Amino acid sequence: MEKTYIMLKPDAVQRKFIGNIISRIENKGYNIKQMKMFTLEEEILKEHYSHLVEKPFFPELVEFMTSGPVIGMIIEGDDVVIGMRHLMGPTKWEEANPGTIRGDFANNTTENLIHGSDSVENAMIEIKRFSKYLN
Numbered sequence: 001m002e003k004t005y006i007m008l009k010p011d012a013v014q015r016k017f018i019g020n021i022i023s024r025i026e027n028k029g030y031n032i033k034q035m036k037m038f039t040l041e042e043e044i045l046k047e048h049y050s051h052l053v054e055k056p057f058f059p060e061l062v063e064f065m066t067s068g069p070v071i072g073m074i075i076e077g078d079d080v081v082i083g084m085r086h087l088m089g090p091t092k093w094e095e096a097n098p099g100t101i102r103g104d105f106a107n108n109t110t111e112n113l114i115h116g117s118d119s120v121e122n123a124m125i126e127i128k129r130f131s132k133y134l135n
């Protein structure tokens, strides 16, 4: 079955939304295969967000993503990559509909609570990338 890499970001932990978000994933019927809390470092973020390293907001993104622990998860289910992207809502928080995680809780472009792989191919890369933290 398809797998995706999900990460609850430092704001989700700090704002005490992790139970709410995990409930949404469970309610949808997806299986949590692995889950662990850890703290990220700049080096892995340069890899994970390599498409954004040249952006002016990248330093702010690193500061946020290293500001506290995250919860990394491998989630399994039918078409789970696209399904989790729908549960999350779009990147632009102001375009995220109510009922989505970002639509319900995000009020900032950088601090948007959750990461989810954007393709099956990237999901496999990200699961490999974060496996040293998950085990």
Ligand code: DAT
Pocket: 049, 052, 057, 061, 090, 091, 109, 110, 111, 112, 114, 115, 116, 118
């Ligand atoms: P997503 O997290 O929806 O996959 P992405 O991969 O394009 O979005 O960007 C990764 C994260 O970087 C995103 O969740 C929040 C931050 N980010 C993206 N665009 C931004 C912008 N214009 N200003 C500030 N932060 C941004």
Ligand code: MG
Pocket: 116, 118
């Ligand atoms: Mg992305």
